[in-house]
Amino acid sequence: ACGSSGDSGNGSGGEATADDGEPKVLKVANGADPVTFDIQQTNDQATTRIARQIYDTLIVQTNDLELVPGLATEWEEVEDNLYEFKLREDVTFHNGEPFTANDVEFTLRRAVESPTIGHIVDSIDPDSIEVIDDHTIRVGTSDTFGPFLTHLSHPAVGILNEKAVEEAGEDYGVSVVVGTGPFEFDEWVTGTHVTTNRYDDYWGDAPEIDRIEFNTIADPSVRLIELESGSADIAYDIAPSDIPAVEENSELTLMNTPNLGSEYLGLSLHNDTPLREVKVRQAIAHAVDVEAIIDTVYMGVGDQMSGPINELVFGFNDDLEPIEYDVNKAKDLLAEAGYPDGGFSLSLYVGDNSQERIRVSQVVSEALAEVGITVEVQQMEWGAFLDSAAVGEPDMFLLGWTTVTTDADYGLYPLFHSNSFGEAGNRTFYENERVDELLDAGRYSTDQDQRLEDYREVQEIIHEEVPWVFLQTRENVTGLSNRVHGFEHHPTGSYDLSVVTLDAE
Amino acid sequence: MLLTSKKKINQAEEEMLNVPQGSWAEIWYELKRNRRAMFGLFFILFLTIMAIFADQIAPYGMREQNLSNALQFPNTTHWLGTDDLGRDILSRMIYGTRVSLTVGVSAVAVSLIIGGILGVVAGYYKGWIDTLIMRFCDILLSIPSILLAIAIVASLGSNLQNLIIAIGISSIPVFARIIRSGVISVKEQEYIEASEALGANDIRIIFKHILPNILSPIIVQSSMGIASAILSAVGLGFIGLGLEASIAEWGTMLNAGRGYIRTHYYLTLYPGLLIMLTVLSFNLLGDGLRDAIDPKMRER
Amino acid sequence: MKKLMSIKNLQKYFPVKKNNFFQIGTEYVKANKDISVDIYEGETLGIVGESGCGKSTFGRTIIQLQRQTGGSTLYYGDTIEDFMPDYVQTVYRNLPKISGDYDQDLNTIEKMEEELETLDAAEKEAHFETLRLKKIEFDNTYGNTLRLVGGLVAHDNLKQVSSILLNRYDAASTLAEYKRNLEFEQQKQKMKAAYNQEEIDRLTEELQTAEKNLNEENAKVEELKAPLRGMTKFERFERYLDEGIDLAALTKKETRLLRKDLQIIFQDPYSSLDPRLTVGDIIGEGLLIHKFFKSKRDPGYQAYIVDIMEKCGLKAEFIHRYPHQFSGGQRQRIGIARALAVQPKFIVCDEAVSALDVSIQSQIINLLLDLREKNNLTYLFITHDLGVVRYISDRIGVMYFGHLVELGSAQEIFNNPKHPYTKQLLNAIPTMEEDEDALWDVEEEYDDFEFHYSKDGDHDPDWIEVAEDHFVATTLKDREAYYDKRKESSHEFVTS
Amino acid sequence: MFRYIVKRILWLIPILLGVSFIVFTIMYLSPGDPVTMILGEGATEEAYQALRTQMGFDQSFIVQFLNYVRGVVFDFDLGRSYVSNRVVLDEILVRLPNTIRLASWSILFATLIGIPLGVISATRPYSKVDNVVMFISLVGVSMPTFWQALLLIILFTSTLGWLPASGFTSWQQMIMPVFALATSSMGTIARITRSSMMDVLDQDYIRTSEAKGVSDGRVIFQHALRNALIPVVTVIGLQFGALLGGAVLTETIFSINGLGTMMVNAIRTRDTMVVQGGVLFIAFIFTLVNLCVDILYAYIDPRIRSQYD
Numbered sequence A: 001a002c003g004s005s006g007d008s009g010n011g012s013g014g015e016a017t018a019d020d021g022e023p024k025v026l027k028v029a030n031g032a033d034p035v036t037f038d039i040q041q042t043n044d045q046a047t048t049r050i051a052r053q054i055y056d057t058l059i060v061q062t063n064d065l066e067l068v069p070g071l072a073t074e075w076e077e078v079e080d081n082l083y084e085f086k087l088r089e090d091v092t093f094h095n096g097e098p099f100t101a102n103d104v105e106f107t108l109r110r111a112v113e114s115p116t117i118g119h120i121v122d123s124i125d126p127d128s129i130e131v132i133d134d135h136t137i138r139v140g141t142s143d144t145f146g147p148f149l150t151h152l153s154h155p156a157v158g159i160l161n162e163k164a165v166e167e168a169g170e171d172y173g174v175s176v177v178v179g180t181g182p183f184e185f186d187e188w189v190t191g192t193h194v195t196t197n198r199y200d201d202y203w204g205d206a207p208e209i210d211r212i213e214f215n216t217i218a219d220p221s222v223r224l225i226e227l228e229s230g231s232a233d234i235a236y237d238i239a240p241s242d243i244p245a246v247e248e249n250s251e252l253t254l255m256n257t258p259n260l261g262s263e264y265l266g267l268s269l270h271n272d273t274p275l276r277e278v279k280v281r282q283a284i285a286h287a288v289d290v291e292a293i294i295d296t297v298y299m300g301v302g303d304q305m306s307g308p309i310n311e312l313v314f315g316f317n318d319d320l321e322p323i324e325y326d327v328n329k330a331k332d333l334l335a336e337a338g339y340p341d342g343g344f345s346l347s348l349y350v351g352d353n354s355q356e357r358i359r360v361s362q363v364v365s366e367a368l369a370e371v372g373i374t375v376e377v378q379q380m381e382w383g384a385f386l387d388s389a390a391v392g393e394p395d396m397f398l399l400g401w402t403t404v405t406t407d408a409d410y411g412l413y414p415l416f417h418s419n420s421f422g423e424a425g426n427r428t429f430y431e432n433e434r435v436d437e438l439l440d441a442g443r444y445s446t447d448q449d450q451r452l453e454d455y456r457e458v459q460e461i462i463h464e465e466v467p468w469v470f471l472q473t474r475e476n477v478t479g480l481s482n483r484v485h486g487f488e489h490h491p492t493g494s495y496d497l498s499v500v501t502l503d504a505e
Numbered sequence B: 001m002l003l004t005s006k007k008k009i010n011q012a013e014e015e016m017l018n019v020p021q022g023s024w025a026e027i028w029y030e031l032k033r034n035r036r037a038m039f040g041l042f043f044i045l046f047l048t049i050m051a052i053f054a055d056q057i058a059p060y061g062m063r064e065q066n067l068s069n070a071l072q073f074p075n076t077t078h079w080l081g082t083d084d085l086g087r088d089i090l091s092r093m094i095y096g097t098r099v100s101l102t103v104g105v106s107a108v109a110v111s112l113i114i115g116g117i118l119g120v121v122a123g124y125y126k127g128w129i130d131t132l133i134m135r136f137c138d139i140l141l142s143i144p145s146i147l148l149a150i151a152i153v154a155s156l157g158s159n160l161q162n163l164i165i166a167i168g169i170s171s172i173p174v175f176a177r178i179i180r181s182g183v184i185s186v187k188e189q190e191y192i193e194a195s196e197a198l199g200a201n202d203i204r205i206i207f208k209h210i211l212p213n214i215l216s217p218i219i220v221q222s223s224m225g226i227a228s229a230i231l232s233a234v235g236l237g238f239i240g241l242g243l244e245a246s247i248a249e250w251g252t253m254l255n256a257g258r259g260y261i262r263t264h265y266y267l268t269l270y271p272g273l274l275i276m277l278t279v280l281s282f283n284l285l286g287d288g289l290r291d292a293i294d295p296k297m298r299e300r
Numbered sequence C: 001m002k003k004l005m006s007i008k009n010l011q012k013y014f015p016v017k018k019n020n021f022f023q024i025g026t027e028y029v030k031a032n033k034d035i036s037v038d039i040y041e042g043e044t045l046g047i048v049g050e051s052g053c054g055k056s057t058f059g060r061t062i063i064q065l066q067r068q069t070g071g072s073t074l075y076y077g078d079t080i081e082d083f084m085p086d087y088v089q090t091v092y093r094n095l096p097k098i099s100g101d102y103d104q105d106l107n108t109i110e111k112m113e114e115e116l117e118t119l120d121a122a123e124k125e126a127h128f129e130t131l132r133l134k135k136i137e138f139d140n141t142y143g144n145t146l147r148l149v150g151g152l153v154a155h156d157n158l159k160q161v162s163s164i165l166l167n168r169y170d171a172a173s174t175l176a177e178y179k180r181n182l183e184f185e186q187q188k189q190k191m192k193a194a195y196n197q198e199e200i201d202r203l204t205e206e207l208q209t210a211e212k213n214l215n216e217e218n219a220k221v222e223e224l225k226a227p228l229r230g231m232t233k234f235e236r237f238e239r240y241l242d243e244g245i246d247l248a249a250l251t252k253k254e255t256r257l258l259r260k261d262l263q264i265i266f267q268d269p270y271s272s273l274d275p276r277l278t279v280g281d282i283i284g285e286g287l288l289i290h291k292f293f294k295s296k297r298d299p300g301y302q303a304y305i306v307d308i309m310e311k312c313g314l315k316a317e318f319i320h321r322y323p324h325q326f327s328g329g330q331r332q333r334i335g336i337a338r339a340l341a342v343q344p345k346f347i348v349c350d351e352a353v354s355a356l357d358v359s360i361q362s363q364i365i366n367l368l369l370d371l372r373e374k375n376n377l378t379y380l381f382i383t384h385d386l387g388v389v390r391y392i393s394d395r396i397g398v399m400y401f402g403h404l405v406e407l408g409s410a411q412e413i414f415n416n417p418k419h420p421y422t423k424q425l426l427n428a429i430p431t432m433e434e435d436e437d438a439l440w441d442v443e444e445e446y447d448d449f450e451f452h453y454s455k456d457g458d459h460d461p462d463w464i465e466v467a468e469d470h471f472v473a474t475t476l477k478d479r480e481a482y483y484d485k486r487k488e489s490s491h492e493f494v495t496s
Numbered sequence D: 001m002f003r004y005i006v007k008r009i010l011w012l013i014p015i016l017l018g019v020s021f022i023v024f025t026i027m028y029l030s031p032g033d034p035v036t037m038i039l040g041e042g043a044t045e046e047a048y049q050a051l052r053t054q055m056g057f058d059q060s061f062i063v064q065f066l067n068y069v070r071g072v073v074f075d076f077d078l079g080r081s082y083v084s085n086r087v088v089l090d091e092i093l094v095r096l097p098n099t100i101r102l103a104s105w106s107i108l109f110a111t112l113i114g115i116p117l118g119v120i121s122a123t124r125p126y127s128k129v130d131n132v133v134m135f136i137s138l139v140g141v142s143m144p145t146f147w148q149a150l151l152l153i154i155l156f157t158s159t160l161g162w163l164p165a166s167g168f169t170s171w172q173q174m175i176m177p178v179f180a181l182a183t184s185s186m187g188t189i190a191r192i193t194r195s196s197m198m199d200v201l202d203q204d205y206i207r208t209s210e211a212k213g214v215s216d217g218r219v220i221f222q223h224a225l226r227n228a229l230i231p232v233v234t235v236i237g238l239q240f241g242a243l244l245g246g247a248v249l250t251e252t253i254f255s256i257n258g259l260g261t262m263m264v265n266a267i268r269t270r271d272t273m274v275v276q277g278g279v280l281f282i283a284f285i286f287t288l289v290n291l292c293v294d295i296l297y298a299y300i301d302p303r304i305r306s307q308y309d
C-alpha cells in the first residue's frame, strides 16, 4: 500500500458509487478457471478464491490464523465431543431466504457425503447433528478430534442455502450460486471470467468496491502483463521468474508471505532400493542444495524447511535445524551405507504441471549425479503422476502439501501415518510405530499442550529418518497495482477481498 | 566441369535434357543446380554431424548445471548465454539436434511404413479394403494432427518412442493417400501386366515394380514430412508434453525460456531460430527434389 | 496337326463402374462374347478386326492375364497327366454330387434337337438360339467333369469311382511333380544354367517308383471301366475324355506355373517396360521368377540374356541401359526378348509390329518367323494391319464386336472372303464420308445362308464351314439340310 | 449434384463415429484416472469407488462408448465434464465463437495476402521479386507458430508496448494471434497460387488473349486468376482445417478462451467428455468446410460439376 494519496479517496466515505457515478470494479487475474461453485464438489484454489467472497463459514480463520465468529456468534463444547453453535440472526442469503440452522444442518450433512470434501469434515458424526431452534445447532464428532473447529473454518464448508441447492439441481454451482457472503454471484463465462456484485444486505461491513471481475489467465507471464497494462488490479501467483519485473515497477507492489504449504522430495520406501537405508536418505538430503534451488528456481521465494511443516502450523518444532548442503558428508554417509561411489540408480517422478518442480527435478538429478547416484527423471501428466506415486511406483518424487487447517494433524497424519499409505497421502510408504502412536494420540486428544509435545517428537523422528528431503516453504505471491489498498494474504491462499479499497483511476 | 558451362543453357535445351522419369543420376544433376535445395541439403548434413558428434562439438555437457551462473546473457564463455539452471544454451541446442532429427526421421519412418502398407494394400487390391482404409484415413485426417498427437502422448506418456509414435500416427493418412494414388496410377501401367504375364506374384510386383516407380513422390513427401514432424515435436515440447526436461530438446527449451521472455529473450530466440532453419532446410530440400523429379510440379 | 489350344465359348465381360449408388445390377462391356477356335501347334493364327473389337482382350484372356467370365480354354502344351492341377481333384471329389444331372441335361438337349426338326421355320429360329445357349451352359457346367471322367460317369457307384479316381489323382500328381522338376532341370541343363546332376539322378529314380504307383492305380481304373465297355451311355461319354488343361479353371498359382509357356508381347512398347529396371533386369525377370537361375549372380544368367538380346537384334552393351534410352523399335525388341527368354510354347503378339515403321516391321516379323521355326513356337498374331497378317499368318480370324465372324487359311480369307465385314476390311476403303451405320448393318445373301450382323453384336447363330477349314458366322436358311450334309461328311459336332 | 451433397453429408456419420471411437479409445487407455483427478490428494477408498460407479467407469469400455454414442445420437447430449460437471455442449458453445473467429480472420488474412503475393510471383517468374516472395513464403511455412507468437509478444508487447498479449475481444487483441496463425497458411496459399497461376499463364488461351493485345492486367485478373483459383480454393479449405489445429497452440499462448485451450486442458485433466465433444465439433467443422469447398469447386468449374451428376 502506498500511503497518503490513496487513503484520501477512502476517506470520502463508503458510498463511492454515489460520488462519481462509476461503479468501482476490482479486476483480479486468477490462474485458472473455477471448477464449480457448488463448493462441495471441488476443492481447488481457483474456485475457493472466488467462492470465499460468496460464501461464509460458521467460524472464520483470520489472516493471523485465529478463529473468530463468522455465521456462528458463539460456540461451546456442551458435552464431550458435542458442540453447540449459536447462529447470527440478521443474515439473509443472496436469494432473500433467511439463514437458519436448517441450512447449516443441510450443508454439513451434504458435506459429509461429498466425495470431494468429505475428508475435511469426516470427523463429524452425522447422527449427532441436531437443530435446537432456528438459530441454535449442535454438532458432534465421532471421536475426539483436536482440530475440529479449524476444519469448520475451511472455505469449503461455506454454508449453502438448502432451498437454492434443491431447486437448481444440476445447475447449482454453475448458473445458480447462493451464499451469504459480501458478494453475490453475477455471471460466469467459462474459461474467461466470473463476476460478482456487492451484496447490499450483507450482514457484516459493507465492501467499498461494487464489483469484482475474476479473469481467468492461465499463463503467469500474461497475468503479469495484464497487471502492468492496468487490465488487472490484482494478479495472483506471480511466477518466480517474473518477480523482479514486479519489484522493479514503481506502479506495482509485490506481496509475498509464507503460506501453509511446503515442498518436498519424497524418498519412497516402497521399492527395494538403497533408499530403505536411513544413511542413504540422509546422504541424499545433504547432497541437495536447497538454498540454491530457492535462489535459482524460486527466485528467492520461500525458506528452507527444517521439517515437514512450517512455522505457521500449530505443532511446529522450532528446535530443528535445516539439513545443510554438504556433499562430502553425503559421500561419507553413502560410504557408510556401503555405497562409496553411489553406483545405483533411482527414478524421480515429477508432475508436468509445475515448471518449477520440473526444474527442481533437474537440479536434484544433477546434484545426485555428483555423489554417484544416477537419476532417471520421469515427467508425467499430473493425474498419472499422482496415481503412480500413490501405488509406490517412483523411488523419488516431487510434491507439496498445504496444511490448510493450520494444524499439525493435517500436516503430518496423512503424510507419515502408516494408515495413510498411498492415495491418502503417505506416498513414501514411511512407517514408524512411534510416529503412528504419536500421531494417533495427537489426533484424538484436545489437550493442546500434550499435542504440541507429541508433534514435536514426530518431527524430530522424521527429521532424523528423512523420508522427505525438506525443500522450502511455499509463499503466496501476489502482484498488486498501487490503486489497491487493504489487500492482505491469508496463509491458505484464498483471500478476503471485501476489505479491499480502490483508488480512482 | 559440365555444370558450370551448362549454366547459361537456354530453356529449350533444358527441356530436352529433362527426362520425365529420370534416373537418380539425372535427379541429382537437377538438384545440384538448385542453390536453395543445396543449402537445405548442406544444412541438414551440418545438423546431422552436430547430432552425431554432439559430445565432441558441444562446449558443455547437455545436463551440466552451474546454478550460480544461471541466466547469463550471451558472452564469451557462453556464446549464446545460459538458461535458468546455468546450462549452456549453445550446447543444449547442439544436443537438441539429436532429438529433433531422431523424432523427425523416425516419425516419418513410422508413418511411411504404416501409411505405405495401408496405401499399397488399398491401391493394389482396391475393393472394400480400399474403402475401409481410405475411410479410416478420412477419420484420422479430420482430427487435427496436433490434437491427436497431444492425446496420444498424454495417453502413452512422453518418452522418445511415444513421441515418435504419436507424431508418426498423425501423418499416416497423408502417406497412405499419396502412396495409394501412386500405386493406382502405376498399377494401370502395362509393365505391371507384363510382369504378371511372366508369372510374378503380388509381392514381387509390389516390391520390384510398383514401389520403385512411386519412390520419387515418397521421397519428396518424406522430406516435407520430416519438416512437419519436427514442428509437431517441437510444438509438443513447447506445451510441456515433450521429453523429460533435462534432455535437451528445442521445444522444451522454448517452453522453459518462455517464462523469461521479457527479460531474457535469448532463451527463446536462438532455439527458435534453429528450429526454423532446420524446418526450412527440409522444406527447401523437398521443394528442390520435387522440381528435380518433375519440373512441371514446381512449387505446388 | 496337333492342337495346342482349344477355345470354347470364351466370354469376357468387364463390369462397368456403377453410375450411382442406388443402381441395382451391374452393366458390362462385353469385349468377348462367344469365341470358339482351335489353335494348332506351330501355326500362326492372325486375328484382325477394327479397333476396340476385343482383339487384345482375346489375347490376354486366353493366356489368363484376365480371368475369362465364361467358357473354357483347353491347353494341350502340357497334358492333364503332366500337370494335374487342383481342379481335377475337385472334379473327382464332386463327382457323386452331380450324379445323373448331366445325363438328364444331355437328354434334354437331344430332345430339343429332335424337336427342332418338327418345328416350323418361325419357331425354329427362337428354339435354335435356346438350344445353342443350352449347349454352352452344358459345357460350362459339365465340360470338365466329362473331359476328366469320361465314360465312368455311367457307373452305378459314383462314390466308388470318385474314391478310386482320387487315389489315382494322388499318384498322378506326385508323378507329375517329379516329371516337372526333372524336365525343368533338364531344360536348365540345356540352357547351360546352373543345374544339379545329383538332383536329376534322384528325380529319375523317384520317377520310376511313382510311375509304378500310377500304373497300379490306372489298372484299378481300367478294372472299373471293363464291365461298362460296350454300353451306349459309357461310350457316349467316354468320347468326351480330353487331355487338355482348362486354363480357366486353374488357380492363380498354377496359372503362374504355366506362364513360362504362355507369353505375350504387348501392344505398347512404351508403357510395357518398367522405367526403373534395366534392360537386363526386364528380360531376366521371368528367368528368376521361374527359377531358371537362382539369382542374378548365377554364371550363366548374364550370358543367357545377352544371347537372347542378340537374337532379337539388341546389342549386348544395352544390358545395363534403361528403357527410356531406347527408340520405339528397340523397345519392341526388348518386349520380344522378354517374352522369348522364358522359352514359351505359345506367344500372343498383340500388335507387336504395328507401332513400327515399315523397315523395322519387316525385320521384326522375320525375327518372329525365324524363332518360330527354330523353337517350334505358336503365335496368336493380333493386328489390324492386313498386309502384315497376310504375310505372317497361316490362318486368320476376323473379329467383329467381340465375336469371331470368319476363320480360315490366310489364302482363303484374302481370296475368298465370305463375310461382308471381312470384305469391307479387305477393301479398306476410307469411309469417312459415308454414314457409319450404312457400313455396319449390312445384310448380304447367299444361296444357303444370309448375314444379319449388326453393331449391337447379335450375331448370326450358325458357324458353318463354307470351304475346307474356312468357317463363317452366318444364318442358315435351311439348317437341317446343312447339318445333314455335315453328318454325311462325318464331322463331329457336339457343341457349337 | 444434390445427390452427391446428400451422400457426402451421410458420410459424416461414419466419420464422426470413427473419430469418436478413436478419441474414446485413446482417452480410455490414458493413465490417470479422472476420479482421482476430481478427488485430488487425499480421498478415501469408498468415496473413490462411489464416484467411480456414479460416473459409469465400472462398466466395460464398449458399454461406455455405446452409452456415449447413444446420448449423442438420440439426445444430442455430449455429456457433462468430469471435472466441472458442466454440460459439454455449453462449454463448447462458449468457446466455439472465439476459435471460429480466430480461424476465420486468419484464413481471410492469409488469403488476402497470400493470393496477391502468389500472383506477383507468377507474373515475374524466376525474377528477384519472385525469389524473395517465395523464400518468405517458405520461411512462413517453416516458422513454428508458437515461436512466432513469442517473437511478436517480445516485440509488440514487451518492447514497444503497443498490443495486449492476451484476450480476444478488441481488435488490438486480435492482431497478433491472427497474424501468428495466418503466416503459415499465407505461405502455402502464396505458393499454390503461384504454381497454379503459372500453369494457367502457360496455356494457349492466355497466349491468345495476349496476342490479341489485351492488357497485362486484364489478362492476369480476368482470365488467368479466375482459372488459377480452382486449386487455391481447395488448399484454402484444407488450410482452414490446419488452422483449427494450429489454433490449439496459438490460443494457449495468447490465453484465448477457445476450443484449443479447452481441449489441451481437457486432455491433460483426462476430461474425456470434453475432449470427445471438442474433437467431434472440430472434425465436423473440418469436414463441413471441405464439403463446402468441394461444392464451391464444382460451382467454379463446370467440368467438375458434370462429374457429380
Ligand SMILES: Nc1ncnc2c1ncn2[C@@H]1O[C@H](COP(=O)(O)OP(=O)(O)OP(=O)(O)O)[C@@H](O)[C@H]1O
Pocket: C014, C015, C029, C030, C031, C049, C050, C051, C052, C053, C054, C055, C056, C057, C058, C267, C384
Ligand atoms: N480393363 C477393362 N475394363 C473395361 N473395359 C475394357 C477393359 N479392357 C478393354 N475394355 C473394353 O473392351 C473392348 C475391347 O478392348 P480391346 O483392348 O480388346 O480392343 P482391341 O481390339 O485390342 O483394340 P485396339 O485395336 O485398339 O487395340 C473395348 O471397348 C475396351 O474399352
Ligand SMILES: Nc1ncnc2c1ncn2[C@@H]1O[C@H](COP(=O)(O)OP(=O)(O)OP(=O)(O)O)[C@@H](O)[C@H]1O
Pocket: C324, C325, C326, C327, C328, C329, C330, C357
Ligand atoms: N536417353 C537416351 N540415352 C541414351 N541413348 C538414347 C536415349 N534416347 C535415345 N537413345 C538412342 O538414340 C538412338 C535413336 O533413338 P530415337 O528414339 O531417336 O530413334 P527413332 O528414330 O525415334 O526410332 P523409332 O522409330 O524406333 O522410334 C537409339 O539408338 C537409342 O538407343
Ligand SMILES: [Mg+2]
Pocket: C055, C056, C057, C267, C350, C351
Ligand atoms: Mg489392342
Ligand SMILES: [Mg+2]
Pocket: C327, C328
Ligand atoms: Mg521414335
Ligand code: NI
Pocket: A001, A002, A003, A004, A005, A006, A007, A482, A485, A503
Ligand atoms: Ni495509496
